[in-house]
Amino acid sequence: MFTGIVEARGEVKGIEAAGGFVRIAIVSDLDLGDVKPGDSIAVDGACLTAVVVERSRREFKAEVSPETLQVTTLGDLKVGAGVNLEKAMRLDSRLGGHLVSGHVDCTGRIAEKRPSGVGFLLGFSVPSARLVIEKGSVAIDGVSLTVNRIQGNRFRVMIVPHTAAETGLTGKNINDRVNVEFDLIGKYVEKLVSARSGGSGVDEQTLRTYGFM
Secondary structure, eight states, X not given: OBOSOOOEEEEEXXXXXXXXXXXXXXXXXXXXXXXXXXOEEEETTEEEEEXXXXXXXTEEEEEEOXXXXXXXXXXXXXXXXXXXXXXXXXXXXXXOSOOXXXXXXXXXXXXXXXEETTEEEEEEEOSOOTTOOTTOEEEETTEEEEEEEEETTEEEXXXXXXXXXXXXXXXXXXXXXXXXXXXXXXHHHXXXXXXXXXXXXXXXXXXXXXXXX
């Protein structure tokens, strides 16, 4: 489990195919002092397992499964690419963002990007925005953000200067792909409501009733 508060930016130093999986090597300023093989690290919002930890070189390696390559943008990574990093949260630590599982729901694309005061307004298009709530939370490339507005299958967020400096979001361009994880609580609510309706799915009126539209 993660918080959506990026701890460091990393750089992909190596990519190696391994039996249908891909092993990526990442160098960063992330504190690896308490990280050991088997621990979870979110890479651009995708929960990966560190299999090699080189503390002296501030490098770790993680294996990416075929499913993760298919569902996320990690299959697009090239050597030299920058990624957002966050270690798994501790239960005794402050939750600064929102509960993020690191299980990416889909990829979206940047549909809008423009300055807004000292910040940036970014708009994203997704296959379905039924779980996106105005003033609710969403994780984009592992960054916890607040949804400002929804229109169809598009939604907007505001990127404050600190987030712009600490993440790679404002360095992306129109039509670039991003990893999207919808709010965990919303997904559970939809599942429960769907089960109570006989598993036939959730109609728009039900979603409105529960505040999801």
